[in-house]
Amino acid sequence: MRSISLYVDKDSLIHKIDPITKLIYTFVSVISPFIIPTILVSSIFVAVNMIILTLGKVFKKVIPIISFVFFIIITIFIIQGMFYGGNSTELFSVFSLTFYVEGLFYALRIALRAINILLTFSIIILTVKPSILIESLVRRGLPPKLGYVMHSVLQIIPMMSSTANTIMDAQKSRGMETEGNLWIRMKAFIPLIGPLVMNSLVSTHERSIALEVRSFSAKTQKTFLNEEKIPAAMKYLRLVIILIFIAIVVWRVVL
Amino acid sequence: MLNQMTGGEKMENKKSLWSFNFSTMALVLIPVSIGINYVGKLFAQTLKLPLWLDSIGTILAGILAGPWVGAISGGINNIIYGLTVSPVSFAYGITSIAIGIVAGLMARMGFLKNTKRAFLMGLAIVGVATVVSTPINIIFWGGQTGNIWGDALFGFLRSQNWPVWLASGLDELVVDLPDKIATTLIAFAIYKGLPKRIIILFDE
Numbered sequence: 001m002r003s004i005s006l007y008v009d010k011d012s013l014i015h016k017i018d019p020i021t022k023l024i025y026t027f028v029s030v031i032s033p034f035i036i037p038t039i040l041v042s043s044i045f046v047a048v049n050m051i052i053l054t055l056g057k058v059f060k061k062v063i064p065i066i067s068f069v070f071f072i073i074i075t076i077f078i079i080q081g082m083f084y085g086g087n088s089t090e091l092f093s094v095f096s097l098t099f100y101v102e103g104l105f106y107a108l109r110i111a112l113r114a115i116n117i118l119l120t121f122s123i124i125i126l127t128v129k130p131s132i133l134i135e136s137l138v139r140r141g142l143p144p145k146l147g148y149v150m151h152s153v154l155q156i157i158p159m160m161s162s163t164a165n166t167i168m169d170a171q172k173s174r175g176m177e178t179e180g181n182l183w184i185r186m187k188a189f190i191p192l193i194g195p196l197v198m199n200s201l202v203s204t205h206e207r208s209i210a211l212e213v214r215s216f217s218a219k220t221q222k223t224f225l226n227e228e229k230i231p232a233a234m235k236y237l238r239l240v241i242i243l244i245f246i247a248i249v250v251w252r253v254v255l
Numbered sequence: 256m257l258n259q260m261t262g263g264e265k266m267e268n269k270k271s272l273w274s275f276n277f278s279t280m281a282l283v284l285i286p287v288s289i290g291i292n293y294v295g296k297l298f299a300q301t302l303k304l305p306l307w308l309d310s311i312g313t314i315l316a317g318i319l320a321g322p323w324v325g326a327i328s329g330g331i332n333n334i335i336y337g338l339t340v341s342p343v344s345f346a347y348g349i350t351s352i353a354i355g356i357v358a359g360l361m362a363r364m365g366f367l368k369n370t371k372r373a374f375l376m377g378l379a380i381v382g383v384a385t386v387v388s389t390p391i392n393i394i395f396w397g398g399q400t401g402n403i404w405g406d407a408l409f410g411f412l413r414s415q416n417w418p419v420w421l422a423s424g425l426d427e428l429v430v431d432l433p434d435k436i437a438t439t440l441i442a443f444a445i446y447k448g449l450p451k452r453i454i455i456l457f458d459e
Contacts, residue, residue, distance in 0.1 A: 004293075005339035068341065072401040079406070080397055083413035110397050121342030130339055145282055149327075152286035153335045160290040164297055178302055185302040190444060192298050193291075193311065197445050200287045201453050207287075208279040217279060 004157045005130045006061065014056030014123070018230045019133045020140065021238050022124055028245040029120040033113050035252050039105075042112035049119035058126040065122055066115065073111045080107040130154055136228070144222060148211075160200060167195050272363050273322065280456050281320040288312035288328040289335065295438075306434045310354055314380070314442040317358030318367065319457040325355025346391050353387045354380055354435075358442070367446060377439030384431045389424045398423035405429040 009015075029049065033042040053059045081091075084103030091101045124133070131151060138147035168178075171191050177184050211217075291312030299308040313332060317325025329351030337345030357380050366376040392400055398419050399406045405426035412422035446454075 007339070065341065069343070069401075072396065072399060072406075075406055075410075076397055076399055079399065079410040079413060083410065085419065106397065110395070114395060118342050121337065121345070124338060125340070125342070128338075130335075133338065146331075149282060149285050149331060150335060152283070153289045153331065154339070156286045156290045157293050160287075160294050161297065164294045168298075168301070182304075185304060188302055189298060189304065189308070190441065192302075193295060193441065194445060194448060196294055197291055197311075197315065198449070198453075200291060201284075201449070201456075204280065204283050204287045205453075205456055208283045211283065212279055 005154065006065075006125050007129050008058050008061055008126050009129070010057050010127075012055060012057045012127075014052055014058075015127050016231070017127075017237065018234050019124075019128045019136045021234050021241070022128060023133075024238055025241050026120050026124055028241055028248075030117050032245065032248050033116055035248055037109065037113075039109055039112060041248075042109065042116050045116045046112060046119060049116065049123065052123055053119065053126070056123070056127045058122075061126050062119065062122045065118055065125070069114055069118065073107075073114065076110055077104065077107040080104070080110075135224070135226070139224065139228060145216075148216070160196070163199060164192070164196055167192055167199075171195075272360055277323075278457075281324045284316055284320055284324060284457065285328045285331060288316035289332045291315060292332055295441075306437050308434065308438055308441070310351065310435070310438050311442050311445070313351055313355045314358040314439060315445065317355045317360075318362040318442060318446050319454065320359070321363065322356040322359030325359040326352045327355070329353075329355035346395055347388060349391070350384055350387045353383045357383050358439075367443060370440070370443070373440060373443035374436070376443075377436040380439055381428070381431050381435045384435055385424060385427045388427050388431070389420065392423050392427060393419060398426065400426050400430050402426075402430045 029045050033045060050059070053062055080103040081099040082097060082103065084100065084106050086102045086106070087100035089101040091099050091104060093099070131154070134142075134147050134150045138144055171188075172178065176188055176191055178188050179185070289312055292309050293312075295311040296307060296309035299306055310329075313325060313329040316328040330348050333344040333348035333351050337343075337348070358376070361376045361379060366372040388400075389398075392398055398413075399409055400423075408429055409422045409426040412425065413419070
């Protein structure tokens with residue numbers, strides 16, 4: 001069953017690091033450029049993230065994620081370059097459109113921060129199996145019912161996708177038009193979403209019965225099927241990451 | 256409740272606006288509503304509609320099981336997408352949560368009685384989504400939304416020196432107004448078409 005996640009299963013150094021360490025790193029890497037909002041800090045993190053992704057052998061897969069924001073970043077450069085509030089130093093002019101240094105720098109800061117956030121999360125997205133991530137969180141205190149909800153989403157979406165295709169075929173064979181002007185296409189939406197929601201809500205009922213039968217709501221202590229093995233070195237890695245973060249906060253407060 | 260009925264007392268049928276329904280049904284509704292969000296977006300793309308239509312599930316969850324479940328559906332929707340597909344979703348989780356809450360509250364306040372009221376609920380959702388998303392847009396994208404028309408408006412307003420928050424708010428409004436009204440009306444139409452036996456399942 002195809003999952004919606006972009007997880008790539010590889011045997012790399014980065015894949016071996018446990019999910020919680022990666023979450024801690026994600027926090028540090030995302031928040032730091034907000035604490036010290038300079039181009040230097042953002043660039044450093046971007047560079048570090050790119051190295052991590054390359055070590056994880058997943059660098060190429062980042063490109064679809066980044067290309068998603070590529071377009072908006074270009075428009076940000078254009079709009080801020082021309083109309084940023086603090087614009088005063090002209091850089092160049094094209095067809096009587098003037099671009100200013102301050103605006104372009106603002107756009108650069110935004111772009112670097114956005115790319116940094118994307119790259120950081122890509123580490124989790126591409127090197128952490130979602131089910132393992134959720135399980136790690138449940139082990140550390142995430143309510144198991146919430147863990148169930150998250151696991152369930154990953155399974156339900158591919159299922160509902162294929163139901164959706166079935167419904168589309170069924171309605172088309174009953175004469176529903178899916179091509180034509182906007183009004184025709186809009187009319188097609190309700191006969192598609194209606195049966196899908198009905199179907200899903202009925203299965204919701206069946207699902208909740210199945211869970212109850214398996215003592216979902218029972219108050220007894222639940223145990224895990226799998227064992228969690230975390231290399232001892234992870235403790236040191238986490239310590240290093242946290243120390244770096246403290247250093248950054250101190251830097252900001254002191255300077 | 257049976258005692259009350261046979262005793263001839265007036266049956267209390269107005270739920271508290273904020274009452275917390277966390278039955279297993281409500282819980283299982285959450286991933287299903289996220290699935291409905293996903294398929295809504297899928298259908299919209301397949302039919303090449305100029306709308307996102309990716310919040311139908313969140314609003315339905317709020318309508319059927321109240322503001323808390325609506326909020327959690329919205330929040331988890333964006334968290335899951337953030338961790339598996341696109342980090343951008345993370346930031347806008349707050350918007351999804353707000354939409355779920357408003358849908359749940361207004362449904363309980365009686366805004367599902369007829370189409371006109373549902374339309375008003377849609378407007379409220381548009382308002383909330385715009386107000387919540389705009390600060391996020393400003394922090395992350397300098398005020399833009401990624402939508403061509405909205406950003407074109409933003410660029411134009413900024414060229415006329417309109418304040419950032421206003422230009423950005425209007426950018427977001429342009430994107431949200433058609434989409435969220437359509438989403439709310441579709442959720443309303445679906446709700447109206449559901450058999451009572453299904454709706455009852457989600458009552459406390």
